[in-house]
């Protein structure tokens with residue numbers, strides 16, 4: 066998976082994490098957190114890493130680490146620095162604000178626990194960086210508004226002014242939500258992890274990404290057969306649309322809402338093909 | 350930058366702010382939407398409870414929804430706007446359906462309606478436990494269109510501009526005390542700007558992060574409300590908070606467990622013997638005391654939420670550290686009867702194998718808030734679209750959502766939280782359209798340098814305040830513990846007084862820049878200090894109001910009718926002062942607003958039926 070390239074190795078204290086965790090009660094030990102820094106928007110010259118050392122506690126999350134650093138922003142070398150900035154709101158994994166690269170993979174800092182990560186790498190260290198596909202505003206904070214631009218391109222909304230006047234519940238809508246637990250699963254929380262993880266999304270690519278295709282699909286389903294839905298399909302067939310998906314499945318793997326993004330993309334591709342044929346036959 | 354503007358600033362991108370921006374955009378008014386984080390991260394997006402709404406046209410059901418709300422709120426809600434919200438609810442739900450919110454349906458396709466705590470019938474619609482998320486998602490999607498559409502008045506500017514990662518600092522007031530713009534800080538660069546606006550709407554959500562046991566998000570510090578309070582806005586009922594009976598402690602933080610679970614099979618219980626410390630799954634049913642809220646309660650259950658919370662609080666372990674440990678929670682949700690899919694969606698890995706979830710109460714919302722006006726006729730019918738609706742006592746400043754007080758009274762039905770935000774957002778938008786029309790021809794433009802000076806003042810303040818982040822953290826915690834203790838000191842004046850004293854001292858420390866932490870660089874730490882000051886102000890407001898209510902209760906028994914609202918404002922010296930009335934200038938005429946609750950709707954109803962009004966006649970002065 067794509068992620069930040071390590072600019073210098075981050076060995077961390079020499080320690081066997083598994084046995085340290087096993088003996089956790091008896092022994093105090095610390096671990097290191099490397100944080101990518103940038104002082105302001107577009108201030109790329111100020112990019113650097115800061116390394117902090119924190120006392121280990123059971124059950125720490127990445128968010129807890131950042132809070133601990135914020136309280137006493139001193140590097141492992143004892144140098145006092147500005148506290149790293151990161152976004153957080155709900156601190157319960159529901160809002161997506163805290164999505165960042167943890168050891169190179171997009172995750173939600175508030176629900177990502179430190180112990181399993183260190184066990185995974187068997188290193189008493191973590192590396193935190195901002196999402197790489199969005200402009201950095203400061204440290205770990207990025208501007209995710211380009212995700213909204215993608216939603217605009219595929220017109221991922223319902224057009225009330227373009228639907229016929231009708232009773233509030235149409236048969237098509239009823240079909241959509243027939244399963245008694247239809248609402249139980251979470252919708253997209255807008256965390257942008259799928260965009261970060263997608264190999265087709267890079268500088269120079271037009272691909273709108275999984276989240277906007279999924280959202281557009283919901284709008285298409287809701288207004289099936291209307292000119293508004295057809296316009297959306299047209300947008301999804303154009304440059305940057307479903308055809309650019311390389312089926313890497315990375316999006317499905319990282320989506321915290323466990324959305325069936327691959328199915329949405331496939332279903333839009335099918336609908337788009339059908340519409341293409343429909344148009345082709347109509348022309349003859 | 351020109352010195353006057355036809356644009357409107359909406360501050361806050363939760364349910365209320367989004368609903369307002371959408372309504373303003375539809376009316377062709379151009380909007381700048383400010384928020385600390387993108388809309389998808391707002392507390393509204395995390396809200397689990399659904400929306401209560403009668404079936405369209407079912408007058409009897411509308412009446413019951415209205416009465417349930419009044420009852421739950423201790424008859425402290427202003428009736429005209431409440432009635433308007435209840436009547437608007439069916440059409441609000443209908444619009445959300447059409448915009449694509451997948452409310453739960455049964456196998457026949459009919460909407461599933463649940464009875465949440467305090468409701469006499471099942472009327473709340475849910476999109477699983479993600480109602481807030483779905484609602485924010487569809488409203489936000491509607492706003493996407495405005496970002497491309499050009500504003501009617503200034504063709505080159507889009508109808509909607511977003512300022513995410515921006516912090517509202519304060520209003521820009523003209524000589525007449527009218528809000529003509531705002532000062533905001535770009536958080537990433539600590540840059541300040543002052544921009545002119547025709548009107549400003551605050552939709553910044555509730556302030557309740559100042560309690561140790563709370564489910565507050567990191568944006569619920571109430572810094573915006575604190576700022577306008579200092580600039581003269583009146584605050585109502587600062588001592589009233591919402592407490593959620595079922596919250597769990599996860600890694601040191603409290604989170605809400607959806608009320609929906611209780612409507613779908615979960616049962617709340619405490620051990621009959623308060624000293625019982627056995628593992629919950631080993632306590633036999635006969636030794637459990639089941640508690641249930643609302644009219645659906647069974648024999649032996651409790652009726653109101655306040656009573657329920659009191660019972661749960663009594664069941665807390667007094668020896669456990671306050672707010673800091675799950676072990677103090679001695680109540681359990683028996684989840685055996687809930688559908689596994691719903692449990693998985695709501696609890697995931699928090700779900701214990703034995704299905705007995707340890708829960709306890711925590712502050713989950715603010716009930717008090719900024720005072721807002723409205724216009725109503727003698728029968729208590731709201732005048733829709735009046736520029737007075739949702740207006741604060743500062744001309745040009747409007748408020749909607751949890752930041753204000755009017756709809757709920759002393760406690761809020763879970764099913765009315767998001768509903769109230771959507772209703773007020775729309776109402777505020779309509780009022781602002783009327784207000785900005787009344788400004789035509791626009792008042793003399795203040796020149797651009799006036800705004801420039803306001804921005805530079807903010808720069809100077811920031812430069813002089815230093816960093817002090819570490820001290821701020823310690824103070825934050827001290828303030829939160831102090832406010833929590835005061836909250837739990839039900840009816841103990843001595844304890845309250847001690848808390849007040851401690852808070853005064855903390856507040857004084859919060860005001861002085863920490864000398865030891867010499868300024869490094871402004872940035873997040875500066876915002877932290879700003880938040881601390883806000884939290885400490887809200888805590889002081891809370892204490893003052895709490896104290897006054899206690900004093901009134903001991904002096905005159907129950908609160909005397911006609912003097913029920915607790916009104917607070919900032920005194921000349923910047924302190925909190927409680928007032929009995931204030932002069933309000935609305936659209937050119939001055940009125941005196943006192944502490945009474947507006948009950949004209951039920952009074953008119955009683956008169957219609959020829960019966961004598963039940964409550965003593967109060968307040969006609971709005």
Ligand SMILES: Cc1cc2nc3c(=O)[nH]c(=O)nc-3n(C[C@H](O)[C@H](O)[C@H](O)COP(=O)(O)OP(=O)(O)OC[C@H]3O[C@@H](n4cnc5c(N)ncnc54)[C@H](O)[C@@H]3O)c2cc1C
Pocket residue numbers: 155360361362363364365366383384385386387388391392393394395396397398515516517518552553554555564565566568571572573591593605608713714749750751752761762763764765766767770
């Ligand atoms: C986890 C959780 C559970 C909840 N559970 C319940 C419940 O069970 N029952 C219930 O009744 N209520 C509950 N609530 C409260 C309910 O969500 C709120 O009543 C409602 O969502 C408030 O909506 P709002 O539109 O007023 O503001 P919010 O959704 O709170 O949005 C506030 C907005 O203002 C912005 N903002 C704040 N300050 C500033 C500033 N200084 N400058 C710029 N922008 C600012 C924020 O970024 C945000 O966009 C819960 C809240 C949370 C977080």
Ligand code: SF4
Pocket residue numbers: 252253254255256257258259260275276279316319320321322323324326
């Ligand atoms: S689809 Fe999933 S990964 Fe992508 S933005 Fe939405 S919640 Fe995040």
Ligand code: FES
Pocket residue numbers: 152153154155156157158159160161162163164173174175176
């Ligand atoms: S802070 Fe909301 S998901 Fe992490």
